[in-house]
Amino acid sequence: NAGVTQTPKFQVLKTGQSMTLQCAQDMNHNSMYWYRQDPGMGLRLIYYSASEGTTDKGEVPNGYNVSRLNKREFSLRLESAAPSQTSVYFCASTRGTTDTQYFGPGTRLTVL
Amino acid sequence: DAKTTQPPSMDCAEGRAANLPCNHSTISGNEYVYWYRQIHSQGPQYIIHGLKNNETNEMASLIITEDRKSSTLILPHATLRDTAVYYCIVIGDFNKFYFGSGTKLNVKP
Numbered sequence: 001n002a003g004v005t006q007t008p009k010f011q012v013l014k015t016g017q018s019m020t021l022q023c024a025q026d027m028n029h030n031s032m033y034w035y036r037q038d039p040g041m042g043l044r045l046i047y048y049s050a051s052e053g054t055t056d057k058g059e060v061p062n063g064y065n066v067s068r069l070n071k072r073e074f075s076l077r078l079e080s081a082a083p084s085q086t087s088v089y090f091c092a093s094t095r096g097t098t099d100t101q102y103f104g105p106g107t108r109l110t111v112l
Numbered sequence: 113d114a115k116t117t118q119p120p121s122m123d124c125a126e127g128r129a130a131n132l133p134c135n136h137s138t139i140s141g142n143e144y145v146y147w148y149r150q151i152h153s154q155g156p157q158y159i160i161h162g163l164k165n166n167e168t169n170e171m172a173s174l175i176i177t178e179d180r181k182s183s184t185l186i187l188p189h190a191t192l193r194d195t196a197v198y199y200c201i202v203i204g205d206f207n208k209f210y211f212g213s214g215t216k217l218n219v220k221p
Contacts, residue, residue, distance in 0.1 A: 103155030
């Protein structure tokens with residue numbers, strides 16, 4: 001039981017490049033989330049998926065797209081990376097709306 | 113969801129109780145209070161949560177005031193490994209998770 005896994009762990013991009021961050025959970029959770037954390041700041045919600053087949057915007061969705069591929073996997077795509085997207089990205093999952101969130105180890109992204 | 117207010121930092125002596133306060137004056141009746149912590153740059157770790165009653169688990173105790181406008185997380189015997197950023201979060205709706213900046217707890221020998 002690995003919990004929430006994220007790939008890659010580290011990534012460096014040039015401005016304008018695209019990439020997809022992958023997240024998977026093996027806890028049969030219904031809901032999944034993507035957050036970003038800038039240095040010295042708390043986490044901010046980018047997108048979430050309440051259940052398989054649904055996605056909704058969070059606090060800071062601009063510049064991102066998401067796909068809930070199946071119940072296990074929730075990916076985050078940067079179509080044209082910008083330096084302002086340099087951050088640590090965390091994926092999380094929960095069984096339901098007010099249940100405990102379980103977080104992955106994070107992806108450290110640098111955009112030059 | 114209600115936003116929360118926490119002190120930016122606190123110190124605690126090793127072996128003593130750490131009491132971390134949180135204000136959530138706009139909390140509504142169906143919203144839970146959750147506490148997480150983040151050690152270094154790892155993913156946040158769940159500690160405890162509650163709705164109205166005080167709660168205790170193997171990690172900590174959560175005291176929620178009767179009017180639910182504030183709460184206190186208590187680590188009964190803080191160790192150096194408890195040095196982390198502690199987040200108080202009020203959760204009731206999907207698209208309004210506010211982690212805020214949290215409280216940086218420094219446990220000192």
